[in-house]
Amino acid sequence: MTMTRDVDTLDELRDAVPAPVALPGERVYDRATPWNVAVPVRPAAVVFATSAADVATVMRFAAARGLRVAVQATGHGATAVGDDTVLILTKGLSGCVIDVVERTARVGAGATWQQVIDAAASQGLAPPCGSAPGVGVVGYLTGGGIGPLVRTVGLSSDHVRAVELVTGGGEVLRVTPDEHPELFWGVRGGKSLLGVVTSIEFDLLLIDEFYGGAMYFDGVDAAAVLHAWRSWSAALPETVNTSIAIQQLPPLPGVPAPLAGRMTVAVRYVAVGQAANRGARVDAEAAERLLAPIRAAATPILDSVGVHPHAAIGMVHADPVDPMPVGEDHALLADLPAEAVDAILAAAGPGSGSPQTIVELRLIGGALARDPRHRSAFCHRNAAYSLSTIGVLAPPVAEAVSPHAAALVSALGSWCTGGQMPNFAQSRAPERLSRSYDQDTLHRLLALAARHDPAGVLA
Template structure:
């Protein structure tokens, strides 16, 4: 089945080169720390434009990159072809089937709003500005993850342009192996122009954030209490804990500037009164700096994390863990807190539940019980310094590391170790050799 409709164009594609009006604007994205300077930008307005871009790049022997929102750029790059998919921004919900067709340029906020009109919700992440398609191709660890699994687990079909310029509608019935590799394999096998995703019947949550001042309440005590609390949770609770010293920036509330906060974030799909009972042990940790736990419509789910919505420069790493040494995590907190001399955001996600269940896709490390992340602004500190700092900081958890998370590994495209287990890597490499033997799609975290 051909995926050229909707979104097909017969007019010439919009092509931009360095020096053209609109070139720099087309490259602008959320990550500002790594320059993208391609020789040619194809601003795709439909599937035909993507085909034209891939055909051009293959004929010229140029590498291809893809950018929707620019949140997860693998690294800086020069030359080659960049396909900008931001204009492929159609969302169509089928309420009877509980599905949505999502274009490659769609942001999660659009999908949440469209699905909510029908009493449904997608398996989106915490930030409404993130691209839905790229997030899902990397797995997609979202607000409801422990109850419903990864976003990739709910994809029904993928519309794809492969390296030979073919347009494919990929389903489990028609090409199960290719679909397997696309879901979790990132952008290695072609340019995805749209997904059909499953939706879930969620309209409201009990959730929010409970923040403690890390200079008044021991961060280690918060961590230990949080870890103990997660031990008896039902799968309907998805949560994380984050720690950072907030910068002195005018867009932040004055009371938060310069403050070291350790914050537990919670999303629960059950009744509000049950949610209140579940979070009581967290409130008993100590006096809270702020407490936004309440019942809320799913359209407000992004307020649980309140991720920054302005472009900035950052670097980050992740570790998937099969267990937790609280002393090792406490060491991470001590090295990234007020004494660090540089801002670091540390987040620990509680996994398990539906995330641990087998699924027919390439999302790896399902045996992991925790995801540990560190993200650092690039405000004069070079990547090599941060890389060394991360290696030393994360040394205390190395005994539990099973891998890294593709969606939470920022701007280190030359480092792919740990992103997949050996069997998944081998299987993805076989698909890469079949569908992209010339390695056209190499501006990403490679699998070949």
């Protein structure tokens, strides 16, 4: 679609939808720029939705005129959007209501986890959030959600109770295990394949504290720490969650001086009580004893481990807050033998010349591996570890980030499952879908999409 040729059509959009609409060149149009500024997002128009009715109107408008529709909240998992697409921004749908009696939260599509964390903490409750509190709730939950307590409480989307969904056909539906159960199955893990989620309801957890944080080691100790973490993590109980990351953080505001401009290794650790989600207090002494093998591996240069309120969960991973251009890759591992750790060190450890800002391994399994009460489209519950690479796409390493990440994943091919989680390494490439879902799940998702989006509006 050529913008200059279709201005009249887009002016009709302003007449059709009561929500604010911005076109290229207008001042507020650039609010569509995603958190990941490396992703080109230049839609035909931006609609600042304030209700499910706004979203439904846009769907019907787009279907009638051969346009497509995409949706974005924060843009952490942004994919490219071109001028054949109307982009719905959901930041105006930011409501958050906590039901203390039912221990649930109902939030709009524009809400971030930080909003829910803050609202729930005042009631002694915790959401099944991700490691980055600035990420949007809905995008995270529709992709499944691997949070910092995943081994203990399971997949975050397994805690979803109900969804308000606008289909590609422009219907506004309440989706639960009993109402439109096929969509309830698919929207939890299927990302935006089946429609635009305008609000979502999920369980809150009775977890008010954890023992944990991060220990940072000098890069020269990378081999000792990674190999110690590999052996140690394999025998951890489900009350413990951990990840490890080789980091090369730039000397920017907000980066602690001991970590800036050098290679370090971060070991993230979160332990909760034995009766997690039933209000049990964490046994700090037992959690500290469990961590002892990592403390013995090398001397930390920075240590934030201790007892913290759940509201401080974001400090464990300390993910960046400010927008930046990033390139990501991702793989799931069935096993992590010593040879796999050596391959990671060769590609990303000291002396490797790695352009990656972060190369992370997360221990998964535990509660994630068990069948949930309500099955969903999320696959790959049998993976043992998750590998993620994140590189800043800025000179002088911008061109090297993606090829290097692909080479690292290839080097681990013997231990990779071939799968990928929907929330990681976002793209619209066909191979992403085939890696995110097994064949039966993908076939079922695409059949549901064809039924509820007959015009193929959803981008």
